[in-house]
Amino acid sequence: MLLYQAPTGLAVFSFDGGCLNDPVEEFWANLAPPSLEYFLKYERVSTPINLANEAIDDHLAKKLTRLCGSEKKLAVGSAKHKRIIEMKLVNESIAELAHQLLDTKLREMELLKFFSILLKDFIVISSIDTKRWMLFHFATVPKMICCPGSSYEIYRPDKIFSRVEYRKIEANVSRYKPSFSKIGVLNVYEEFFSLYSKKCLLLFKLGSLLKKAKEEESAMLLYEAPSGIAIFSFDGAYYLNNSVKEFWAHIPQLSLEFFLKYERVSTPIDLATEAIDNLLAKRLSKLCGSEKKLAVGSSKHKRIIEMKLGITCVYVDVPDCEVIICSLKNPRRTLLPQEKSEMYKRDCLPSGKELITFLCQHDFDIKPEMVDKTIVELAHLLHGIELREMEHLKFFRILLKDFIVISGMGTKNWSLIELATVLKMICHRGSSYEVYHPVEIFSRDEHQKIAVNTYRYKTRFSNIDVLSVYEDVISLDSDKYILLIKLDYLLEKAKQVPEKAEVIFPTGSKFGKEVCTTVDDRLNSITEDKIVVKSL
Secondary structure (H helix, E strand, O other): OOOEEEEEEEEEEEOOOHHOOOOHHHHHHHHHHHHEEEEEEOOOHHHHHHHOOOEHHHHHHHHHHHHHOOOOOOOOOOHHHHHHHHHHHHHHHHHHHHHHHHHHHHHHHHHHHHHHHHHHHHHHHHOOOOOOOOOHHHHHHHHHHHHHOOOOOOOOOOOOOOOOHHHHHHHHHHHHHHHHOOOOOOOHHHHHHHHHHHHHHHHHHHHHHHHHHHHHOEEEEEEEEEEEEEEEEHHHHHHOOOOHOOEEEEEEEEEEEEEEOOOOOOOOOEEEOOEEEEEHHHHHHHHHHHOEEEEEEEHHHHHHHHHHHHEEEOOOOHHHHHHHHOOHHHHHHOOOOOOOHHHOOOHHHHOOHHHHHHHHHOOOOOOOHHHHHHHHHHHHHHHHHHHHHHHHHHHHHHHHHHHHHHHOOOOOOOOOHHHHHHHHHHHHHOOOOOOOHHHOOHHHHHHHHHHHHHHOOOHOOOOOOOOHHHHHHHHHHHHHHHHHHHHHHHHHHHHOOOOOOOOOOOOOOOOOOHHHHOHHHHHHHHHHOOOOOOOO
C-alpha cells in the first residue's frame, strides 16, 4: 500500500510490492500504475495525521488496518507519519490481542472450576495438597486415570507432579476410572491443550508487538567496558522520562548492539583531539539516527558526540556493577573480566539485588523480603534455561545466516521459536506443529519466502537431527513457561504474607530442595562459570 498526500486529501493506493525490494531512490522509477483503494478529503477531516499530538484519525486508522493487516507493507513519504502510524496500529493490535488473552484466561478459570468439582472426592481420598496446583495439574489427573500410558506433548506427569503425588494418583486409578470415563476426559483435555496453544500464540504475538513498540521508543547506552566500548539498547520511554538521578533505581534491561575492542581501536573517543573513530561514529549514527537519545557516562563524551554527530546525549553515572547486573538476562561474558569467585557458584546464586533485578526484568513485582530459598532456586533454573536458549540462538544464527540473507527476511527481532521453526520447515515440509504453527507465527510474505528458498538448503542440513533440535527448543519453552508460572504463584502468595514468605515445595518436588539436580538432563550442561553476576 502507498499513503499519498494529495492537495485535496489523503489517498491510499495498492501497488505491486516487488518494487520495494529495489533501492529507495528507484522506487518511483519502477512503480507500476497503482490502484486507488481509499480517499479521505481534508473537507471531512482537516488533519488526518496530527503531527503535534502524534495522533491519527480513527476512520483512517481502521481503513489502514483493514487494507494492510499485519502482512502488507505501507509506503509513506514522511518519517514522522511512519512512526505515528506504526505506533497507532501496533497499539490497536496489542489491545485486540489483550482482549483475546483475557477471554482465554476466563475460559481457563471456568475449566479450573470444573476440574476442582470433578476431582473434589479424589483429592480428599488421596490426601494430595492441591493448593499450589495450576490448571495443567488438574487437567492431567483425569487423563492419567482414564488413559494410562497416553502421550503428553507438553505437561508430562513425571515433570509436573512430585514423586509422592504421582504415586498417589496411580494408586487411585482403579477406583475413579469408571466414573471419570463417562465425561469424555480426552475431549476435555484437548480443550485445555487447545487453550494452552492459543494462549502461547497470543503471548508470542503480544511479545513481538511489544518488542516492536519498545524498539520505537528505545534509547542507547554507551558503556566503556574493561576490554572495549559497547553500545546497548534499552527502553528509553520509561528510564529517560524519569529523573536522571533515578536512572539506576530500577535497572533497565540491556541488549548489546555493538562492541568495539580496544585491540582494534585503542582510543575510540579521543578526548585530546575531540575525535571519534570512524567505525564507532558510523555505528552510533546508524543506531541513534536523529531521534534516539544516547546515555553516556562522561560529560566530555556527551559534548564531543553531540558536537560531531548531532546525537542528543544524556549524561548518567554508569557504575560497572550495574551494567553487569543488567546484562544478566543477556549475558555478555566477552565484555567483562573473567575472574572467578566462590560466591558465584551455582549453589550460591546471590539472593540480593542481583536476583531482584533478574526477576524484575521478567516483569515480576518483587521485594527483597519476599525472597526465600525456593524462589532463589527457581530463578537460578530460569537463568539456566535462558543460557541454553542463548546457545541455541547462536547456533541457529550461524546455521541459517546464508538462508536469511538469500531470502531477504528481516530476522533481527526473531525469537528462538521462529528460527527453530524455519529449520524444521526447510528439512521436514508438511510436518505437524502442536503449538507454534508456521501460519500463526510468520506473516504471509515470510512464509512464502521460506517456502521458495527451502529446496536449495534442505540437503545442506541433512546431517543435523532437526526434529530433535526442534523438540529441545519446544521443551525449553515449556520448561520456562512452567517455571514462570511457579514463580508467579510463589511471589503472589508472598505478597499476602506480612513477613518474609516461607514457601517450601512438597518432598520430592521437581522444584524443591533437589531442584538443581533432578530437572531435565538438558540443564546439566550449564556450567558454573556461566553465571555472570559480578560486582567490580
